[in-house]
Amino acid sequence: MTVIVPILGAEPAADSAPDRIGVLLVNLGTPDSADTKGVRNYLREFLSDPRVIENQGLFWKLALNGLILRTRPARKAKDYQKIWNTETNESPLKSITRAQRQKLANSLAAHPNIIVDWAMRYGNPSIRSRIAALHDQGCTRILVVPLYPQYSAATSATVCDEAFRVLSEMRAQPTLRVTPPYYRDRAYIDALAASITAHLATLPFEPERIVASFHGMPQAYIDRGDPYQSQCQATTDALRAKLGLDENRLLITFQSRFGYDQWLQPYTDKTIEGLAKEGVKRLAVVMPGFASDCLETLEEIAQENAELFLHNGGEHFTAVPCLNDSDGGIAVIRQLVLRELQGWL
Numbered sequence: 001m002t003v004i005v006p007i008l009g010a011e012p013a014a015d016s017a018p019d020r021i022g023v024l025l026v027n028l029g030t031p032d033s034a035d036t037k038g039v040r041n042y043l044r045e046f047l048s049d050p051r052v053i054e055n056q057g058l059f060w061k062l063a064l065n066g067l068i069l070r071t072r073p074a075r076k077a078k079d080y081q082k083i084w085n086t087e088t089n090e091s092p093l094k095s096i097t098r099a100q101r102q103k104l105a106n107s108l109a110a111h112p113n114i115i116v117d118w119a120m121r122y123g124n125p126s127i128r129s130r131i132a133a134l135h136d137q138g139c140t141r142i143l144v145v146p147l148y149p150q151y152s153a154a155t156s157a158t159v160c161d162e163a164f165r166v167l168s169e170m171r172a173q174p175t176l177r178v179t180p181p182y183y184r185d186r187a188y189i190d191a192l193a194a195s196i197t198a199h200l201a202t203l204p205f206e207p208e209r210i211v212a213s214f215h216g217m218p219q220a221y222i223d224r225g226d227p228y229q230s231q232c233q234a235t236t237d238a239l240r241a242k243l244g245l246d247e248n249r250l251l252i253t254f255q256s257r258f259g260y261d262q263w264l265q266p267y268t269d270k271t272i273e274g275l276a277k278e279g280v281k282r283l284a285v286v287m288p289g290f291a292s293d294c295l296e297t298l299e300e301i302a303q304e305n306a307e308l309f310l311h312n313g314g315e316h317f318t319a320v321p322c323l324n325d326s327d328g329g330i331a332v333i334r335q336l337v338l339r340e341l342q343g344w345l
């Protein structure tokens with residue numbers, strides 16, 4: 001007698017295959033214009049998010065509206081003007097995220113039922129408008145890809161908050177998946193190491209030290225359980241192992257301190273100044289926490305911190321470009337997306 005054993009977890013029935021799948025790349029956000037008004041609108045939305053400034057009490061509201069939004073936008077608008085993409089009249093973060101979308105879509109051409117789109121958590125194009133667009137194109141399933149290698153509540157979680165807030169207002173919701181942080185994915189570490197090696201090979205000098213600078217966050221958020229710092233550390237450890245550099249050659253630091261609270265240390269600017277004063281002449285900085293170049297990498301590191309190094313005795317400074325839409329950068333996102341789409345394709 002033949003016994004037919006049903007196979008659990010086999011191929012889904014054909015009628016459960018989705019018509020279309022949306023892949024939504026989400027980056028942080030950036031002003032719509034490089035003027036005071038544009039930066040003020042952006043900062044208002046960004047700094048009113050309780051995932052970014054957790055204590056949104058009366059004191060913060062007074063500081064934000066009475067001081068920060070009156071003084072910071074004009075100053076920051078000048079910084080944005082230094083790096084603005086005048087061809088497309090937008091910030092580099094937007095141009096690069098759009099290019100990442102296009103190249104990722106090209107690389108997924110073998111899957112015609114996938115539609116790749118992009119959005120910004122703050123500003124435009126909004127997550128709301130792009131989820132609506134994917135839904136209108138018949139995407140019954142959407143994979144949200146927060147473009148942050150390391151998780152933090154201030155970045156990845158707020159993308160999920162917003163995506164689910166949008167869904168909470170829909171009657172016919174698409175099914176949502178979110179990619180996990182990829183801070184120690186082999187493809188990511190390999191691409192970072194390859195980009196550093198390739199960039200250094202183009203230089204007329206060999207750096208004595210490499211600084212891996214991550215965007216900072218308040219120490220108190222880590223103390224409350226945010227895994228961000230340990231994921232930055234894990235990335236740096238993996239990069240050291242891959243490049244064969246010890247902790248004296250490849251240092252970890254945290255940049256972009258905002259406000260007066262204690263942020264993650266060591267601070268990038270203090271470290272760079274200290275290295276120059278100690279006599280280090282040749283320095284490279286890599287920013288593994290940014291999937292795309294932006295104000296924080298192009299202005300704060302490649303301009304401000306370069307000047308700081310050179311004014312304190314340094315002689316050669318280089319900032320390694322982020323992975324952006326390079327082949328390596330797209331390979332990282334592609335493998336992440338295909339892995340997380342398993343069972344849907």
Ligand SMILES: C=CC1=C(C)c2cc3[nH]c(cc4nc(cc5[nH]c(cc1n2)c(C)c5CCC(=O)O)C(CCC(=O)O)=C4C)c(C)c3C=C
Nearest residue numbers: 028029030031052076093152154215217258289294295296
């Ligand atoms: C990559 C990870 C990031 C983390 C973590 C992060 C935390 C964080 N940021 C602020 C405050 C500001 N960040 C600003 C710009 C900015 N931040 C990130 C990324 C992370 N932030 C990026 C990619 C950018 C650049 C955006 C662009 O337009 O190019 C700014 C705006 C600039 C300024 O006014 O200085 C602020 C403010 C906090 C408070 C925080 C953690 C809680």
Ligand SMILES: [Fe+2]
Nearest residue numbers: 215216256296
């Ligand atoms: Fe930030």
Ligand SMILES: [Fe+2]
Nearest residue numbers: 256295296300
């Ligand atoms: Fe900054």
